[in-house]
Amino acid sequence: xxxxxxxxxxxxxxxxxxxxxxxxxxxxxxxxxxxxxxxxxxxxxxxxxxxxxxxxxxxxxxxxxxxxxxxxxxxxxxxxxxxxxxxxxxxxxxxxxxxxxxxxxxxxxxxxxxxxxxxxxxxxxxxxxxxxxxxxxxxxxxxxxxxxxxxxxxxxxxxxxxxxxxxxxxxxxxxxxxxxxxxxxxxxxxxxxxxxxxxxxxxxxxxxxxxxxxxxxxxxxxxxxxxxxxxxxxxxxxxxxxxxxxxxxxxxxxxxxxxxxxxxxxxxxxxxxxxxxxxxxxxxxxxxxxxxxxxxxxxxxxxxxxxxxxxxxxxxxxxxxxxxxxxxxxxxxxxxxxxxxxxxxxxxxxxxxxxxxxxxxxxxxxxxxxxxxxxxxxxxxxxxxxxxxxxxxxxxxxxxxxxxxxxxxxxxxxxxx
Numbered sequence: 001x002x003x004x005x006x007x008x009x010x011x012x013x014x015x016x017x018x019x020x021x022x023x024x025x026x027x028x029x030x031x032x033x034x035x036x037x038x039x040x041x042x043x044x045x046x047x048x049x050x051x052x053x054x055x056x057x058x059x060x061x062x063x064x065x066x067x068x069x070x071x072x073x074x075x076x077x078x079x080x081x082x083x084x085x086x087x088x089x090x091x092x093x094x095x096x097x098x099x100x101x102x103x104x105x106x107x108x109x110x111x112x113x114x115x116x117x118x119x120x121x122x123x124x125x126x127x128x129x130x131x132x133x134x135x136x137x138x139x140x141x142x143x144x145x146x147x148x149x150x151x152x153x154x155x156x157x158x159x160x161x162x163x164x165x166x167x168x169x170x171x172x173x174x175x176x177x178x179x180x181x182x183x184x185x186x187x188x189x190x191x192x193x194x195x196x197x198x199x200x201x202x203x204x205x206x207x208x209x210x211x212x213x214x215x216x217x218x219x220x221x222x223x224x225x226x227x228x229x230x231x232x233x234x235x236x237x238x239x240x241x242x243x244x245x246x247x248x249x250x251x252x253x254x255x256x257x258x259x260x261x262x263x264x265x266x267x268x269x270x271x272x273x274x275x276x277x278x279x280x281x282x283x284x285x286x287x288x289x290x291x292x293x294x295x296x297x298x299x300x301x302x303x304x305x306x307x308x309x310x311x312x313x314x315x316x317x318x319x320x321x322x323x324x325x326x327x328x329x330x331x332x333x334x335x336x337x338x339x340x341x342x343x344x345x346x347x348x349x350x351x352x353x354x355x356x357x358x359x360x361x362x363x364x365x366x367x368x369x370x371x372x373x374x375x376x377x378x379x380x381x382x383x384x385x386x387x388x389x390x391x392x393x394x395x396x397x398x399x400x401x402x403x404x405x406x407x408x409x410x411x412x413x414x415x416x417x
Contacts, residue, residue, distance in 0.1 A: 001032040005048050005083075006055035022143055025052070027150040029083060030090075030109050034155060037096050045087020049080035078123035086116040102159070106152045113144035175272060179311075181304055195248060198241040205234035263300035263415050270294070270329055273307065277314045277327070288318060289326040296333025301413040306340075309384060312377045313342040313404050320346030320402070337390075338410050343403040349396045357394075358382045381406075388412045 009025025029048060033041050053076050060072040089112045098104040117140045124130045209230045264272075274290045281288040310329070317327045321344055330341035349357060358378050385392045390408035397403070 001029070001036070001044055002047050002051045005029045005032065006052045009052060009055075010059075022146050024150075026086075026113060027147045027154075029086065030113075030147065030151045031154055033087065033090050034096065034099075034105070034151075037099070041087040041091040042084075045084050045090075048087070049083035052083060053077050053080045074127050078120045078127060081123050082116045082120035085119040086112055089115060102152055102156055105155065106148045109151060110144050110148045113147055114141060117144065175276065178272065178303060178307065179276060195241065195244050198237060198244060202234055202237045202241055205230065205237055209234055262303055264303045266298045266301055266306075266331060267294055269301065269303065269306055270310075270331065273311050273314055273329070276311065277318050280315060281318050284318065285323075286318065286321060287324045288321055290329070291326060292329040292331075294331045296331075298331070298333060298338065299410070299414045301338075302415075305384070305388070305413060309381055309406060310340055310342065312381050313340075313406075316377060317342055317344035317346065317402075320344055322347065325401075333410075334407070336410055337407050338413065340406045340408075341403060344401045346401050348400060348402055349394075351396075354396060 005025050005028050008028035009023050011024045012022065033044065036044060053073075056076040056079065057069070057072045060076070061067045061069075064072075093108055093112070095105060095108050095112075098108065121130070121136075121140075212230060270292050274292065278288075278290060314327060314329065321327070325345035327345075328341075328343045330339075330343070332339045332341075382392055385406055385408065388408050389412060390406060392407075393405045395403040395405075
């Protein structure tokens with residue numbers, strides 16, 4: 001503030017005519033006072049007023065051949081009282097409490113500047129014996145109005161930028177949260193499958209124990225060591241099942257507590273998937289263009305179901321493309337079903353792998369260290385689609401990409417009741 005305001009005061013323009021001059025010193029001063037919310041305005045006003053007087057005396061010394069320090073000081077020091085009065089009134093009114101009311105700030109700034117101008121004119125009257133005319137007073141009001149308009153313009157632009165920045169941050173946080181919950185939703189499906197497997201293993205282990213005991217009785221063979229060990233294994237598997245059930249219950253409470261936010265407009269959902277995978281493609285150093293189309297009238301779909309299914313397919317498409325290509329997302333309403341389509345321009349699936357791509361653990365993707373991926377993405381997609389009463393198909397266009405199609409009953413994707 002101390003450095004900028006004296007310089008800005010020397011920047012002048014003439015909006016109406018050659019006599020009506022407006023400088024940027026006062027608007028810059030007002031703008032800085034609005035920014036310094038945690039600093040009492042009186043001290044910055046004192047320092048700025050002192051800096052302005054010294055700077056103008058320095059300019060007089062540079063410009064005038066017969067420089068007189070006393071005359072220059074007398075001509076310039078009334079400006080100090082303008083800035084000091086301005087800051088004192090700003091502090092007295094507590095202007096910063098109106099940060100969210102720009103028009104009020106503009107009105108207060110207008111009044112403060114007029115009063116500060118009058119104080120400066122009074123000092124000039126006593127020191128330089130200048131007269132205060134009605135024309136001069138009218139000009140002061142016009143200049144104050146112009147200054148307030150300039151400050152309000154910049155202040156509103158700054159506020160707009162802050163709001164846009166905050167909105168971008170919130171959108172980014174929401175996207176991250178949606179993907180996080182979508183991943184948890186995916187893990188919940190796997191956990192549910194694991195629970196079924198553990199339950200079957202527990203039953204089989206216990207039946208095996210019972211059969212072993214029966215055989216021991218029939219053949220009068222008593223090998224308590226094996227039967228007890230088998231019973232202990234069945235008990236430990238049962239404990240694993242109970243732990244998994246507790247985790248499953250927690251995830252279910254977190255994810256399946258359906259609310260309005262769990263359902264989203266399909267166009268927004270697709271945009272979200274595209275934004276996520278654009279960043280993913282950039283992280284892989286690939287130049288990929290994303291296209292999408294929506295046909296028909298669609299209700300709001302369950303966010304995490306659609307995200308976990310479609311994002312898997314789109315991420316696979318991004319990984320499949322070598323360096324440059326495109327991924328297309330299509331959505332069609334088919335009576336009481338909806339069809340999602342994901343197509344890429346990658347190299348396609350080798351013919352020998354076509355029958356194996358949905359098998360658990362199968363993968364043809366390896367990172368730069370030669371480590372394979374988990375090979376469970378498409379398995380998960382197929383199982384969820386099956387649980388939802390749908391169907392997944394793929395068309396392998398060798399050397400020109402793959403098209404995956406998922407058809408699901410709409411009733412299983414929309415909010416119940």
